[in-house]
Amino acid sequence: MHLYQEQPIKIYNSLSGEKELFKPINDGYVGMYVCGPTVYSNVHLGNVRTFMSFDMVFRYLKHLGYKVRYVRNITDAGHLENDADEGEDRIAKKARLESIEPMEVVQRYTVDFHNILNKFNFLPPSIEPTATGHIIEQIELIKDILQNGFAYEINGSVYFDVVKFNESHDYGKLSKRNLEDMIHNTRELDGQSDKRNPQDFALWKKAEPQHIMRWPSPWSDGFPGWHLECTAMSTKYLGEHFDIHGGGMDLKFPHHECEIAQNEAAKGQSPVNYWMHANMLIMNGKKMAKSTGNFILPNEIFTGDNANITKAFSPSVARFFMLQAHYRSVLDFTNDGLLASEKGFNRLMEAINHLDHLPVSTTSSIDLPSWIQKCYDAMNDDFNSPILIANLFEGVKYINQIKEGNESISQEDLNSFKNTIHTFVFDVLGLLPSQSSSDNSDDKLTGTVELLIKLRQEARANKNFALSDQIRDELTSLGIQLKDGKEGTTFSTN
Template identity: 60%
Template sequence: MDSKFVIYNTHSRKKETFQPIHPDKVGMYVCGPTVYGDAHLGHARPAITFDILFRYLQHLGFKVRYVRNITDVGHLVNDGDEGEDKIAKKAKLDALEPMEVVQQYTNSYHKNMNDLNILPPSIEPTATGHIIEQIEVIEELINKGYAYVSNGSVYFDVRKYANDHTYGELSGRKIEDMLVNTRELDGQCEKHFGLDFALWKNAQPEHIMRWPSPWGEGFPGWHTECTAMSSKYLGDRFDIHGGGMDLMFPHHEAELAQAKACHGHDHVNYWMHNNMITINGQKMGKSLGNFITLDQLFEGKHELLEQSYDPMTIRFFILQAHYRSPLDFSNTALQAAEKGYQRLMQAIQNIELLTPSKSSTIDTDGLMNRCYEAINDDMNTPILIAHLFDGVKTINLIKEGSQKATQEDIDALRELFHTLAINVLGLKASTEGDQQADVLSNVMDLLLDIRSEAKANKDWATSDKIRNQLKEAGLVIKDTKDGAEWHIQ
């Protein structure tokens, strides 16, 4: 284990040196999607963030059990304890069985994740596949006095929990402040207290997703699933729990409270949350109707898009902001990411074209140290990318002959870029990128032939025009004794 790896713990609100529970193993649980619609750009951020964490922990030598759930029941349309189940509502609209909706969008999600080069998790449990485990958690909470039955539903007793523990410790909220924003209870409400949340809901006759339980037919609450599944696959204490910042309250706060009430102690050592992707400063999401699906991004089929974007451009765009910082969508930012990604991949290809010298004028050790300092500092991908581009500049200077590198230097550059850009950041040359590179190479060969012919005929105006206009387009020509070479700036 590299003791220099530091991550920000949302629970403690500070950076901490990562120390796993077991010396060679890491347990990690991340909240996955609710599968009632196509994945959008906002879904890509947590998937990529925790994919990089998964990759880097494995690079450090850990055996990682990465659990990412699929929510396929219990998430209600108002994100509270009332209303229709989101998947059941979608099933009614489309005249499908709920599990057809689940399968359709799970398949679509997996395809999008594969396009983005996101590694599959070790285990991907579903809420509907763990109804028994959720009932067992609820029974334990009732037995310990932290839950109560009301009209066939079961609620978590927040006041009872707050007497014994601190409710709101993850999000930093206080019960008194939360009560101000909670509706007053009337005599008909099932809850004893406005902040109590559903562990199990009694199914009304029209509710189509329902299971038998000790309290009658019903379905689990949204928060119960993650407590049950993380405990089953990672135990009652594990290393990392991740998800989007929008899940911190109420979802993760409820998880923390349920688990502590069940086990008597915190069940997670490090809570990690990625920030949101925004459009004009507003969170991107289905409920706000301002989202762009990943398929629309890849195909360029949305009114906000000026073009289609390769999945690796999307991945590179997301990596250019620290995972805890907001990231605002724009075509300008995506187009800049596209150019940066192409420059990086071109430089990796150029490593294979470098000619070694007997002496060196570059500092590969310093570059490597700076790169690892960045990734070790709470996965600071924008700083890591900046250092990698220092390496890109060095590679291009070596190729041009302005710098010298030994074979050892070239091997070190190859290893650095392969390890951090390819294996850890998860970037790869796309099929579309390969096709574009082939087309560009053929066009450049043609233009260099025309320019060479113009020079032979002493047509300096045509020769200079080709060189200057290509430079304006970001393509630099260098004349050598063996002919002409070109590279992307």
């Protein structure tokens, strides 16, 4: 008996526009593909939010006992800056600007990407393939599409024939667009393109002489079209038909639409059962943009070195903040929001620390099993992490009530209570426990402050409040806060 058999989940499928009962193709196994980053600059915070959403999905599916193969690619082949069939490839551009090899650009930002994700406590995907590592597979796919008559070659480049494809298939079914509208609304190109129609997209592009990243192919020395790599890699590692495909909302069109078209054209079947799209992250109510200063790098959150925030926030606080919003909602990244989340997060962590010291009774006064099921219900309902967190705070309330003696809990219930909290907070949400003063690695500081706490206690016992307050206030101004509790005084630093 697996957990997933008793916890059916519903997923909002972008394709149908409805929440659907999740049923994997192979019982007990889940194949999930998520479009990864193009590594030509530091990872975008919005990108982090998207991957965090799928990290949570991955974690929950695993928790339910599914064997999940999670594939998230790295786009390291340069692609053109626009679909109008002109412009420079972004990695090459960066390489030119910094006078380094394109692969140095790729390496630098791949490392940055992994560093940031590690700080946020992401689980590594099962496979993290690169586009440049799958050129052969992409060329084979192009051959299939050409052979099936849905692409044409011209001047060494190969384009997907959207108009022809649409005659027998439905191009636009994911993004709810129809080709007629698109054709009517397209601005005329300058006639520089080899494409038959503006809606067509490149499968293979012949490289200009100055283009550094290039590979041989039957059509020319060139490079693959952007949409193709995901089709090639998802097919290779998950098959022609798999369970879940995710990505940011902005990839729905054209990228994911094109993926569907490529799969149908090459393999004759729609590749994905459940399409999931994570919504955008905005900042202070507006789109993040470097040009307006309305922008923050993930790392700047941890250092506090950005004008948009007043202090540094730990990765777990930032993670908690993001998971307090549903993945399909637009989330506004603000200093006030972060501050609020930090306090809530700390309260949650304090309560979890108390779990180990709760008094046990012979019976429980709370209905623990139904609370546990409420936590599962939240996640089963399209991975509703905000509701889960609301339930966890209800758990916090229980913990405090038990601590105060207003509620009671049996040993058996306490064990499953602890278990459930740990599962959801650390395994599913992927939060990291905050360091309490007790396991502060800085022993010298801890010893020193504990000495001062002791001296302050003695002063208070002697009613020398001038001294005791002086110790307290001067520590406060150093960023060390004393917390008087029933079981003595603890401290925290910030």
